[in-house]
Amino acid sequence: MKTASRYLVSVAVASFAAVVALVAQPAAPGAASVRFELSFPASARASTTDGRLYVILSKDAKTEPRLQIEGYSGEAPFFGQNVDRLAPGQVVALEPGADGYPYLHLADLPAGDYEVQGLLSLYTTFHRADGHVVKMHMDQWEGQRFAISPGNLYSTPARIHLAAGGSPQVVRLTLDHVIPPIPVPPDTDFVKHVKFQSPLLTKFWGQPIFIGATILLPKGYDANPTTHYPVNYEQGHFSRSAPGGFGEPVTVPAGASDRLEARVRAQQAFEAAWTSDDYPRMIYVTFQHPTPYYDDSYAVDSPNVGPYGQAITQELIPYIDAHFRTIAQPWARVVSGGSTGGWESLALQVFHPEFFGGTYSYCPDPVDFHGFQIVDIYDWPNAWFRQTGGITVPLPGMRDTHGVVLNTMQQEMNYERARGDKGRSGEQWDIWEAVYGPLGNDGYFKPLIDPQTGAIDPSVAAYWRDHMDLTQYLKTHWSTVGPELAGKIHLWVGDMDTYYLNNAVHILDGYLATTSNPPYAGSITYGAYQPHCWAGPQPLADRLKGMAADIARHTPAGF
Numbered sequence: 234m235k236t237a238s239r240y241l242v243s244v245a246v247a248s249f250a251a252v253v254a255l256v257a258q259p260a261a262p263g264a265a266s267v268r269f270e271l272s273f274p275a276s277a278r279a280s281t282t283d284g285r286l287y288v289i290l291s292k293d294a295k296t297e298p299r300l301q302i303e304g305y306s307g308e309a310p311f312f313g314q315n316v317d318r319l320a321p322g323q324v325v326a327l328e329p330g331a332d333g334y335p336y337l338h339l340a341d342l343p344a345g346d347y348e349v350q351g352l353l354s355l356y357t358t359f360h361r362a363d364g365h366v367v368k369m370h371m372d373q374w375e376g377q378r379f380a381i382s383p384g385n386l387y388s389t390p391a392r393i394h395l396a397a398g399g400s401p402q403v404v405r406l407t408l409d410h411v412i413p414p415i416p417v418p419p420d421t422d423f424v425k426h427v428k429f430q431s432p433l434l435t436k437f438w439g440q441p442i443f444i445g446a447t448i449l450l451p452k453g454y455d456a457n458p459t460t461h462y463p464v465n466y467e468q469g470h471f472s473r474s475a476p477g478g479f480g481e482p483v484t485v486p487a488g489a490s491d492r493l494e495a496r497v498r499a500q501q502a503f504e505a506a507w508t509s510d511d512y513p514r515m516i517y518v519t520f521q522h523p524t525p526y527y528d529d530s531y532a533v534d535s536p537n538v539g540p541y542g543q544a545i546t547q548e549l550i551p552y553i554d555a556h557f558r559t560i561a562q563p564w565a566r567v568v569s570g571g572s573t574g575g576w577e578s579l580a581l582q583v584f585h586p587e588f589f590g591g592t593y594s595y596c597p598d599p600v601d602f603h604g605f606q607i608v609d610i611y612d613w614p615n616a617w618f619r620q621t622g623g624i625t626v627p628l629p630g631m632r633d634t635h636g637v638v639l640n641t642m643q644q645e646m647n648y649e650r651a652r653g654d655k656g657r658s659g660e661q662w663d664i665w666e667a668v669y670g671p672l673g674n675d676g677y678f679k680p681l682i683d684p685q686t687g688a689i690d691p692s693v694a695a696y697w698r699d700h701m702d703l704t705q706y707l708k709t710h711w712s713t714v715g716p717e718l719a720g721k722i723h724l725w726v727g728d729m730d731t732y733y734l735n736n737a738v739h740i741l742d743g744y745l746a747t748t749s750n751p752p753y754a755g756s757i758t759y760g761a762y763q764p765h766c767w768a769g770p771q772p773l774a775d776r777l778k779g780m781a782a783d784i785a786r787h788t789p790a791g792f
């Protein structure tokens with residue numbers, strides 16, 4: 234068992250602004266001279282709107298540019314800026330200082346040939362119960378994916394050549410297309426969908442907020458109307474797909490990678506097992522609880538995002554209990570999930586130890602903030618760089634299983650800043666800051682990390698520690714929650730996790746190994762040279778059988 238090392242950093246925080254200026258990408262010598270002008274006609278939207286305008290460029294015309302900007306690769310450069318009360322027919326120019334990625338500003342965009350497209354992500358004004366008024370993108374049941382969010386506007390892609398130097402070339406983009414509603418998947422004999430307005434969340438946000446679930450029923454459910462079943466509630470990113478991919482096409486595409494082929498084969502095996510005569514009978518549920526910040530709420534209560542922990546445990550699960558034949562008892566109710574869902578499943582079990590009968594958490598987001606990805610938010614002054622002797626070293630954000638760095642912390646946050654300011658990127662770091670952090674004076678979250686310099690605010694770090702650091706919570710509350718958690722915590726993580734998430738698991742492991750009265754009596758499994766999101770050596774069908782066996786062992790005598 235090893236624990237993550239902590240490093241002492243002596244550099245002054247104020248020096249990092251200068252460092253950022255040194256490492257930020259400079260203007261390219263052959264930068265394009267261009268002015269983008271955007272508007273939308275009344276035929277697309279008749280009323281004024283707030284939102285964020287994007288100009289997206291791509292060298293690859295296989296798909297529309299707007300569909301190429303999710304992720305840190307930077308293959309499709311984009312720039313974004315906010316608009317307020319933009320009217321039909323009103324022309325707005327993309328400002329030279331608009332935030333961009335991977336080029337920080339428009340002046341850095343190289344000359345050349347591009348496919349270009351404009352996109353407008355609409356903002357809703359929320360008059361929240363706490364008295365704050367904020368403008369954010371209302372999820373339209375697409376999971377905060379602006380490029381496909383119903384109601385958002387976009388232009389027809391255009392092929393352009395951008396020249397360097399001279400007077401700026403004017404490129405006009407008309408946002409005359411409206412993204413249509415996303416079709417609702419139909420129910421089947423095995424798969425059911427539920428969605429309803431949450432009273433708790435609607436009250437908090439001052440707008441109708443919906444939550445839902447996709448439910449996979451066991452074989453024989455309809456034929457046995459008096460039988461009740463245990464439930465696995467799986468956490469994870471927003472999806473309307475059936476749990477385990479049940480009922481989806483399972484052919485292996487030509488040229489598929491070994492990893493994709495293995496995933497498809499596992500899906501095939503799961504569906505075959507679920508519909509067999511000798512597979513354990515249980516109900517398998519995935520949740521939908523997108524927020525104005527992200528595709529998922531992190532399943533806890535927080536001052537920025539709202540009472541999602543209460544909504545799940547007091548509204549959503551009771552709704553499922555009332556409409557499906559579940560065994561509504563803690564021993565028959567387990568949680569699982571990977572990555573975001575790995576943190577959520579552990580947090581739900583830790584914060585509600587008497588409500589769930591066990592957690593099966595894979596590659597969880599940081600469970601100890603001494604290892605928040607690669608950063609120790611408590612002892613380090615900056616999340617982008619470390620001062621090592623006389624040199625300043627950029628901190629990595631992602632790696633492959635050979636340890637090769639794929640991007641840096643600064644690049645991750647520059648990407649999110651271009652997607653949206655004030656936490657409105659719909660991306661990973663912004664939801665962490667919103668869920669874990671305190672409320673800011675302007676109604677948005679108070680940042681842990683300065684988006685311009687990477688400097689860490691110690692007061693915000695202390696708030697994170699006292700409210701959402703799961704290791705710290707267990708240390709503080711073990712005498713009261715330990716008896717309910719004994720034997721219920723099971724974690725899996727690859728020891729070469731792409732986002733360094735194994736570091737925090739090792740720290741949690743170190744603490745749990747010291748517990749007594751009672752000992753935690755769970756399990757933590759590490760996969761040698763395994764990336765994100767390793768879920769152990771067993772395929773899904775076998776993992777669910779293991780959960781069913783654990784539930785059977787805890788079934789009260791005579792039930």
